[in-house]
Amino acid sequence: MNILYDERLDGPLPEVNKAELLKSLQQALPDLDILWREDELKPYECDGLSAYRTTPMLVVLPRRLEQVQTLLRLCHEHHIPVVARGAGTGLSGGALPLEKGVLLVMARFNNILHIDSAARTARVQPGVRNLAISQAAAPFGLYYAPDPSSQIACSIGGNVAENAGGVHCLKYGLTVHNLLKIEVLTIEGERLTLGSEALDSPGFDLLALFTGSEGLLGIITEVTVKLLPRPQVAKVLLGSFDSVEKAGRAVADIIAAGIIPGGLEMMDNLAIRAAEDFIHAGYPVDAEAILLCELDGVEADVHDDCQRVREVMTRAGASEVRQARDEAERVRFWAGRKNAFPAIGRLSPDYYCMDGTIPRRELPAVLQGIARLGEEYGLRVANVFHAGDGNMHPLILFDANQPGELHRAEALGGKILELCVQVGGSITGEHGVGREKINQMCAQFNSDELLLFHAVKAAFDPQGLLNPGKNIPTLHRCAEFGAMHIHAGQLPFPELERF
Amino acid sequence: MNILYDERLDGPLPEVNKAELLKSLQQALPDLDILWREDELKPYECDGLSAYRTTPMLVVLPRRLEQVQTLLRLCHEHHIPVVARGAGTGLSGGALPLEKGVLLVMARFNNILHIDSAARTARVQPGVRNLAISQAAAPFGLYYAPDPSSQIACSIGGNVAENAGGVHCLKYGLTVHNLLKIEVLTIEGERLTLGSEALDSPGFDLLALFTGSEGLLGIITEVTVKLLPRPQVAKVLLGSFDSVEKAGRAVADIIAAGIIPGGLEMMDNLAIRAAEDFIHAGYPVDAEAILLCELDGVEADVHDDCQRVREVMTRAGASEVRQARDEAERVRFWAGRKNAFPAIGRLSPDYYCMDGTIPRRELPAVLQGIARLGEEYGLRVANVFHAGDGNMHPLILFDANQPGELHRAEALGGKILELCVQVGGSITGEHGVGREKINQMCAQFNSDELLLFHAVKAAFDPQGLLNPGKNIPTLHRCAEFGAMHIHAGQLPFPELERF
Numbered sequence: 001m002n003i004l005y006d007e008r009l010d011g012p013l014p015e016v017n018k019a020e021l022l023k024s025l026q027q028a029l030p031d032l033d034i035l036w037r038e039d040e041l042k043p044y045e046c047d048g049l050s051a052y053r054t055t056p057m058l059v060v061l062p063r064r065l066e067q068v069q070t071l072l073r074l075c076h077e078h079h080i081p082v083v084a085r086g087a088g089t090g091l092s093g094g095a096l097p098l099e100k101g102v103l104l105v106m107a108r109f110n111n112i113l114h115i116d117s118a119a120r121t122a123r124v125q126p127g128v129r130n131l132a133i134s135q136a137a138a139p140f141g142l143y144y145a146p147d148p149s150s151q152i153a154c155s156i157g158g159n160v161a162e163n164a165g166g167v168h169c170l171k172y173g174l175t176v177h178n179l180l181k182i183e184v185l186t187i188e189g190e191r192l193t194l195g196s197e198a199l200d201s202p203g204f205d206l207l208a209l210f211t212g213s214e215g216l217l218g219i220i221t222e223v224t225v226k227l228l229p230r231p232q233v234a235k236v237l238l239g240s241f242d243s244v245e246k247a248g249r250a251v252a253d254i255i256a257a258g259i260i261p262g263g264l265e266m267m268d269n270l271a272i273r274a275a276e277d278f279i280h281a282g283y284p285v286d287a288e289a290i291l292l293c294e295l296d297g298v299e300a301d302v303h304d305d306c307q308r309v310r311e312v313m314t315r316a317g318a319s320e321v322r323q324a325r326d327e328a329e330r331v332r333f334w335a336g337r338k339n340a341f342p343a344i345g346r347l348s349p350d351y352y353c354m355d356g357t358i359p360r361r362e363l364p365a366v367l368q369g370i371a372r373l374g375e376e377y378g379l380r381v382a383n384v385f386h387a388g389d390g391n392m393h394p395l396i397l398f399d400a401n402q403p404g405e406l407h408r409a410e411a412l413g414g415k416i417l418e419l420c421v422q423v424g425g426s427i428t429g430e431h432g433v434g435r436e437k438i439n440q441m442c443a444q445f446n447s448d449e450l451l452l453f454h455a456v457k458a459a460f461d462p463q464g465l466l467n468p469g470k471n472i473p474t475l476h477r478c479a480e481f482g483a484m485h486i487h488a489g490q491l492p493f494p495e496l497e498r499f
Numbered sequence: 500m501n502i503l504y505d506e507r508l509d510g511p512l513p514e515v516n517k518a519e520l521l522k523s524l525q526q527a528l529p530d531l532d533i534l535w536r537e538d539e540l541k542p543y544e545c546d547g548l549s550a551y552r553t554t555p556m557l558v559v560l561p562r563r564l565e566q567v568q569t570l571l572r573l574c575h576e577h578h579i580p581v582v583a584r585g586a587g588t589g590l591s592g593g594a595l596p597l598e599k600g601v602l603l604v605m606a607r608f609n610n611i612l613h614i615d616s617a618a619r620t621a622r623v624q625p626g627v628r629n630l631a632i633s634q635a636a637a638p639f640g641l642y643y644a645p646d647p648s649s650q651i652a653c654s655i656g657g658n659v660a661e662n663a664g665g666v667h668c669l670k671y672g673l674t675v676h677n678l679l680k681i682e683v684l685t686i687e688g689e690r691l692t693l694g695s696e697a698l699d700s701p702g703f704d705l706l707a708l709f710t711g712s713e714g715l716l717g718i719i720t721e722v723t724v725k726l727l728p729r730p731q732v733a734k735v736l737l738g739s740f741d742s743v744e745k746a747g748r749a750v751a752d753i754i755a756a757g758i759i760p761g762g763l764e765m766m767d768n769l770a771i772r773a774a775e776d777f778i779h780a781g782y783p784v785d786a787e788a789i790l791l792c793e794l795d796g797v798e799a800d801v802h803d804d805c806q807r808v809r810e811v812m813t814r815a816g817a818s819e820v821r822q823a824r825d826e827a828e829r830v831r832f833w834a835g836r837k838n839a840f841p842a843i844g845r846l847s848p849d850y851y852c853m854d855g856t857i858p859r860r861e862l863p864a865v866l867q868g869i870a871r872l873g874e875e876y877g878l879r880v881a882n883v884f885h886a887g888d889g890n891m892h893p894l895i896l897f898d899a900n901q902p903g904e905l906h907r908a909e910a911l912g913g914k915i916l917e918l919c920v921q922v923g924g925s926i927t928g929e930h931g932v933g934r935e936k937i938n939q940m941c942a943q944f945n946s947d948e949l950l951l952f953h954a955v956k957a958a959f960d961p962q963g964l965l966n967p968g969k970n971i972p973t974l975h976r977c978a979e980f981g982a983m984h985i986h987a988g989q990l991p992f993p994e995l996e997r998f
Contacts, residue, residue: 116860117755118751118754118755118859118860119754119755119858119859119860120754120755141757163699163704165699174699176704176707177676186947186951190947191947192947192948192951193948196856196923196924196925197858197923197924198856198857198858198889198919198923198924198925198928200662200664200673200711200856200890200925200927200928200929201925202711202925202926202927202931202932202936202940202943202970203932203940203943203944203948203952203970203971204708204711204712204716204952204955204956204971205662205675205707205708205710205711205712206708206951206952206955208675208704208707208708209703209704209705209707209708209955211704212699212701212703212704213703213704217703229757252617253617255617255618255619256616256617256618256619258640258728297800298799298800298803299799300797300798300799300800301796301797301799301800304797357695357697357699358697359618359696359697360617360618361615361617361618390697391697391699420697424695424696424697425695425696425697426695426697426699426700426701427701428699428701429697429699430699432701433701433702437701441701441702444701444702445702448685448689448690448691449691449692449702452685452691452705452958452959453702453703453705455957455958455959456703456705456708456955456958457703458954458958459951459954459955459957459958460951460954471701471702472702472703
């Protein structure tokens with residue numbers, strides 16, 4: 001799926017002699033675990049976006065801060081690029097290694113340092129798994145809200161680097177909204193504290209700047225997150241619709257009614273049938289779309305909101321609205337949703353998962369636009385996504401063994417993201433830009449904006465050693481890629497008809 | 500109150516010929532309103548922090564974006580510093596003009612451009628008053644949550660520049676948490692869009708970086724904020740305590756119990772008596788401290804939470820907990836709090852309002868530390884503040900006509916802020932750094948962190964023309980000021996005794 005990416009567009013990387021580097025590292029850090037043999041490097045050649053693969057020059061697995069500090073100073077001195085990696089579950093190739101760079105694996109920094117139940121905070125090392133934080137907080141009745149689908153495996157350091165989301169972001173915000181403080185190392189090995197345990201921190205908000213910066217500004221070495229009290233109850237409603245447009249309308253109406261669900265997810269017919277066939281969740285296989293709406297909080301509040309959501313869905317044209325009768329059915333409803341990606345994987349040899357966000361009011365129009373683009377490119381597209389916050393995950397089905405299909409899938413994906421930009425949305429919701437969407441960044445931002453990103457990058461890393469070729473495209477790349485910056489509503493998209 | 504500020508520490512500003520500049524401006528922008536006569540300039544010589552005064556060289560009052568753009572290009576070309584000003588209600592001298600600079604007043608950009616009730620957003624010009632947004636949203640049952648005490652007068656552009664807070668920040672967040680998108684102009688007159696209407700925006704989070712940057716990075720020309728549905732009901736409890744420590748403990752316990760009040764405010768005896776004498780709110784004048792705790796949301800939820808807060812306050816040692824019997828009493832309870840500053844103004848010829856934040860668990864210790872510092876400096880300190888989010892507003896009472904008192908008040912204020920930093924807090928919660936607290940920034944940040952701020956600043960404004968001498972101190976200033984960076988818990992403060 002690497003067709004549209006051409007690393008020459010990002011300029012040449014420095015020439016590095018692997019043997020010499022290895023020797024320097026071993027001398028400077030005799031107790032550091034370094035992987036350098038071909039067979040040892042193999043497991044690190046991709047992250048969760050397995051279509052992109054590169055063998056790293058070296059992999060290092062430090063356990064102590066001082067090791068990371070010395071490593072960074074050494075790489076800085078010798079102009080060697082460094083790519084940081086957490087658990088390697090990212091979906092945009094943000095932790096994809098470089099042939100001429102060091103892959104810095106932070107997985108062994110996996111200690112929970114402190115849970116402060118009174119302040120409702122957790123201070124942890126970056127390699128701690130997302131779910132492990134909630135597990136450690138559970139005895140206090142607390143949890144960490146952002147819940148990416150990979151939460152069993154993904155690490156909090158990677159969550160911060162990608163500003164990860166999840167099913168509950170609509171109500172509880174992205175990673176950036178649930179952070180208090182991080183400790184980082186610059187490429188020169190300097191320790192910085194960004195944010196504070198207090199409400200606000202003076203000076204520029206470097207904590208927010210760092211969150212989602214995808215390893216381009218520094219290495220995260222410690223994270224302090226906010227914890228929330230577990231909601232008393234959670235109920236799920238399943239609404240069935242005979243068109244995706246009606247379901248899209250219901251989403252907009254639920255939000256407009258002032259209800260903030262814990263989760264609000266949509267699946268279209270292709271996704272419904274795939275999931276039902278795989279999980280037997282009890283989904284209506286004839287529906288063109290379903291909405292799963294979870295309401296959480298205190299009993300009385302949830303009861304009232306369930307009534308209101310039922311009414312709104314019905315008014316928007318739902319043919320049926322069912323409330324999960326018990327906890328077992330609630331879990332089954334969610335299991336279908338959470339396994340929708342692998343379920344669709346059973347329908348097609350390959351699929352390509354997109355991650356665009358749009359203003360909620362554009363949902364019906366964009367869903368229709370995607371259907372038309374799918375027809376035009378001759379590929380099926382399934383839709384399973386966080387409808388409540390407008391974060392879409394169109395899944396493009398294709399067969400890489402059919403000549404041209406891989407290329408068509410990638411081109412269709414690019415078109416869908418550009419459609420998102422055109423209606424005022426963005427090319428990523430929670431998966432990040434990484435290497436995968438670096439070309440679409442040329443559509444999202446104009447050259448003044450990109451130059452500003454480069455200037456900010458240079459403030460932290462003037463030599464461009466941290467994760468080069470990811471997140472922020474060079475102007476050269478944008479010129480070669482030929483993408484024009486798209487202003488919302490500016491270019492006419494024939495695919496887009498307003499209702 | 501300008502004793503500790505010495506502008507020579509920030510390096511010389513460029514020499515500007517006022518007559519020439521005026522001529523250039525009049526030629527380039529014949530329809531721009533420019534004030535240049537001494538008597539016209541007078542009203543602009545300070546902002547809400549009236550102790551600092553400087554007469555601006557010129558004041559410009561543009562009405563159209565193109566005027567601002569041309570002005571900035573001209574200032575950039577001639578190396579003329581520009582200070583932006585909204586309504587001039589800021590409390591840290593962030594909009595204090597420069598003798599050798601242009602004061603750019605954005606007050607005439609005061610149109611509400613669009614209220615989208617379905618998306619729950621408002622798109623407004625930067626000069627729109629904070630309260631005007633909620634008024635315009637009211638017909639849709641919506642409001643804009645952040646509510647600085649100056650909300651009748653302060654402008655949303657200034658709110659963004661200072662990352663303003665208010666009584667309801669504990670539950671609803673600061674300005675940065677309620678923003679979607681801003682349009683800005685760089686010092687070179689380039690238009691940038693930061694953020695988007697979608698959930699997340701790729702690339703670096705420049706929207707958050709810009710928020711609270713106090714006019715150092717660019718000029719805000721448009722703001723899109725999130726709106727919230729009005730809560731169904733709001734109730735207020737008033738708890739009386741025989742010590743500030745017990746009240747501080749109750750605050751920590753309320754939060755630890757998983758309750759998130761709409762507002763949670765503390766007043767100490769000096770403040771209680773002053774407010775009661777002025778407003779007749781019905782406060783217990785013998786109490787050493789009171790807590791005002793507002794709970795808002797749906798009826799049943801608020802009812803339950805009121806019970807729980809009452810129990811928590813009682814367990815923490817409250818001598819009495821009263822619930823406002825009706826809306827009239829609720830309003831009266833708040834009127835006392837909102838008028839506490841002018842009320843205290845009646846006790847003393849002068850007062851100096853501080854704005855530090857601390858982790859909530861440190862409230863009892865810091866309140867005792869402040870009392871000891873007050874004794875040491877021989878000055879009375881009243882405490883009225885947003886206890887729930889640890890945002891303190893100690894008010895130092897003094898008489899500027901008594902020799903040495905002004906200086907003592909300023910020195911005591913500095914000590915209090917350093918105490919906040921020492922316990923892991925910060926030197927500002929919602930008032931910003933501006934000119935007032937620029938020296939304390941040397942205590943808050945180390946030189947690596949300050950250098951990074953300067954590098955980020957240079958990414959936007961390499962010549963340093965936007966609001967020089969505010970927010971981020973030069974390293975030269977920190978060296979001259981002699982302040983050491985304080986690590987939380989590092990330096991022993993004799994004032995601080997842990998309980």
